[in-house]
Amino acid sequence: MIEDLDPVIHAPKRLAAMAVLSAATSATFPFLREHLGVSDSDLSKQMATLEKAGYVAVSKTGRGRGATTSYRITRAGRTAYSRHRRALAAILAEDPDPGG
Amino acid sequence: MESERIDLAAAQRAAERAEAAPYIDYPPTPAWYYPVGGAWAAAYVALLGWWRTHQVWLVLGMLALSALVGALLGWYSRRAGAMPSFRRIPRELRRGYAFYLLGVLVVVGLVALAWWLLGHLAAVATAFVVVAVGLLLYDRAYAAAARRTRERLA
Numbered sequence: 575m576i577e578d579l580d581p582v583i584h585a586p587k588r589l590a591a592m593a594v595l596s597a598a599t600s601a602t603f604p605f606l607r608e609h610l611g612v613s614d615s616d617l618s619k620q621m622a623t624l625e626k627a628g629y630v631a632v633s634k635t636g637r638g639r640g641a642t643t644s645y646r647i648t649r650a651g652r653t654a655y656s657r658h659r660r661a662l663a664a665i666l667a668e669d670p671d672p673g674g
Numbered sequence: 675m676e677s678e679r680i681d682l683a684a685a686q687r688a689a690e691r692a693e694a695a696p697y698i699d700y701p702p703t704p705a706w707y708y709p710v711g712g713a714w715a716a717a718y719v720a721l722l723g724w725w726r727t728h729q730v731w732l733v734l735g736m737l738a739l740s741a742l743v744g745a746l747l748g749w750y751s752r753r754a755g756a757m758p759s760f761r762r763i764p765r766e767l768r769r770g771y772a773f774y775l776l777g778v779l780v781v782v783g784l785v786a787l788a789w790w791l792l793g794h795l796a797a798v799a800t801a802f803v804v805v806a807v808g809l810l811l812y813d814r815a816y817a818a819a820a821r822r823t824r825e826r827l828a
Contacts, residue, residue: 584685586685586688589685589688589689589692590688590689590692591692593688593689593690593691593692593693593695594692594693594695594696594756596693596761596762597693597694597695597696597697597758597759597761597762597763598695598696598756598757598758598759599757599758599759600751600756600757601696601755601756602752602755602756604755605695605699605754605755605756608699608755609692609695609699642752659686659689662682662685662686662689663686665679665682666679666682666683666686
């Protein structure tokens with residue numbers, strides 16, 4: 575079970591980003607930044623890691639100050655996130671003290 | 675080991691809160707939304723009255739109304755920052771979505787009844803009033819359910 579926890583997703587900020595994207599068709603950079611409570615550079619770094627793993631896809635619309643960066647979860651990302659969530663739930667459902 | 679479980683429990687809770695975010699973290703609905711929604715429905719019903727006599731205008735009008743819905747969804751998506759995908763719906767909101775579908779059926783029924791009993795113009799007026807009021811009531815119910823979700827996951 576513990577081996578099903580995905581090290582890419584397990585980091586708290588990336589877990590929160592994947593959780594938001596798992597329930598949204600897409601989310602903008604400002605929405606994720608506000609929800610995660612992180613700086614622009616930190617969010618960029620976290621999202622680049624998820625993108626590199628193939629878990630999110632990025633798209634940009636507009637130019638200059640009006641440009642918007644959006645993210646959506648990929649099929650591989652959805653599968654990995656679901657597996658991670660199931661593993662979390664299963665570990666927590668186990669009796670912590672079976673002998674007691 | 676225990677501290678690891680506490681960390682995992684915190685991670686699970688954070689994930690649950692983040693999954694709910696696209697549904698419950700949204701800007702307030704502007705006051706113009708309800709009458710505009712009513713006007714959209716009234717225009718739709720008005721166009722339906724042309725199905726025998728002005729079929730080209732009926733098709734063009736329907737396309738224009740569809741384009742308006744697309745523009746509204748795009749505007750909302752940019753404004754809210756995230757569009758719910760109807761996956762992982764928080765439990766407090768599931769009943770609201772079911773009532774929304776039921777509400778659509780009630781609106782269609784009332785408009786059809788007004789058309790049958792009182793004529794086309796009455797149906798247009800009914801569509802405006804029922805949809806505007808329905809959207810207002812739904813929005814308030816949704817906001818209350820979103821607040822309950824926020825409290826549970828706080």
